Amino acid sequence: MIKSSDDNSLIRPQTLYEARLIGSISGTELSVETLSQRLADTDVVIIGEYHGHQAAHLLQSQIQAALYRQQPLQILSMEQFTLDKQAAVDAYLSGETGETEMMEDSNAWDNYRGSYRPLMEFARQQSLPVIAANAPAAIVRCVGRTGPGYLDRLATHDRASLPDHPFMDTPAYREKFEATINSSHGAADDAMRERLDNTYKAQLLRDNTMASRILASHSAHPSHQIVHITGTFHSEEHLGTVAMLRQRAPDLSIAVISPVIWPEGAEMPPLDENRNKGDFLYVIQPLPEEFLDKDRERKAMSARFHRPTEDTCQGDSP
Structure with a gap:
């Protein structure tokens, strides 16, 4: 049974904007302020999200501000911007461009204004650095299309x-990835396995x-706390980016905050099977089903991941 701080059972979030923070081991509900006090001395705080979930984005903004009150030396690190767009992010933070210009120049995600604007604006208002942490989208796409050898064909500057x-890698992450993919695609032939x-x-x-971008920021600003925003698959169970951070910098202190869905009709959220997802969890409502018609879903997914006819992955750079 999850208990709140006043020893009452956890109350189900009433709206899609609400989240209930709990300690993954204690099962005790926490306020954002209490969480920030516990994490005041942590080097890297990683807040996982389900992209586009209103409760996740609101909570991220609340935690960012609460951590700043504890430790004003703060850096915001974001999966949602790629490292080749760092200059566009910096130009906006320094007042050289407007928001729409920044969004165009950085290829900001479509849901930037509704989901990430509060994080960026807090950093801008407090003159905090923002790290465009992700790999360039074109390079990621070409690795996914042609394989890891694509990096050998990159221009020197891009590879550097x-x-x-x-x-x-870590074996547990590969196992998790394959289990997730297999649940969607079923048994694979040799060609599918290569893809x-x-x-x-x-x-x-x-x-x-x-992980590399976070560590570079930590090395450049060792007194700063880094708040990293990312999709939960990159951080939950301390896998993905978290595991890479720990392999590269074992002495770094890291805290992971992960979402847990409270299913409709369930008396309590599924805590026992989710305790290992993070050092702290936040319980949220499920998002609405995107599709009930499976044929429409397949067509939509096909359109979403349709490859352009031109092949742009054969040259020396993306």
Whole structure:
């Protein structure tokens, strides 16, 4: 049974904006302020999200501000911007461009204004650095399409921007990735297995790049706390980016905050099977089903991941 701080059972979030923070081991509900006090001396705080979930984005903004009150030396690190767009992010933070210009120049995600604007604006208002942490989208796409050897064809400058050992791995992460993919695709033939392996290498490139960018920021600003925003697959169970950080910097203190869905109709959220997802959890409502018609879903997914006819992955750079 999850208990709140006043020893009452946890109350189900009433709206899609609400989240209930709990300690993953204690099962006790926490306020954002209490969480920030506990994490005041942590080097890197990683807040996982389900992309586009209102409760996740609101909580991230609340935690960012609460941590700042404890430790005003703060850096915001974001999966949602790629390292080749760092100059566009910096130009906006320094007042050289407007928001729409920044969004165009940085290829900001479509949900930037509704989901990430509060994080960026807090950093801008407080004159805090923002790290565009992800690997360049074109390079990730080409690794996923043609394999890890694509990096050998990159221009020297492009390759130098990526981490050494860009496909560093852990067995548990590979197992999780394959289980997730297999649940969607079923048994695979040799050609499919090769494509899935390339997709996994692209995933590793993202994780290793984000870990490398976080560590570079920590080295440049060792007194600052880094708040990293990322999709939960990159951080939950301390896998992905978190595992890469720990392999590269074992002495770094890291805290992971992960979402847990409270299913409709359930009396309590599924805590027992989710305790290992993070050092702290936040319980949220499920998002609405995107599709009930499976044929429409397949067509939509096909359109979403349709490859352009031109092949842009054969040259020396993306």
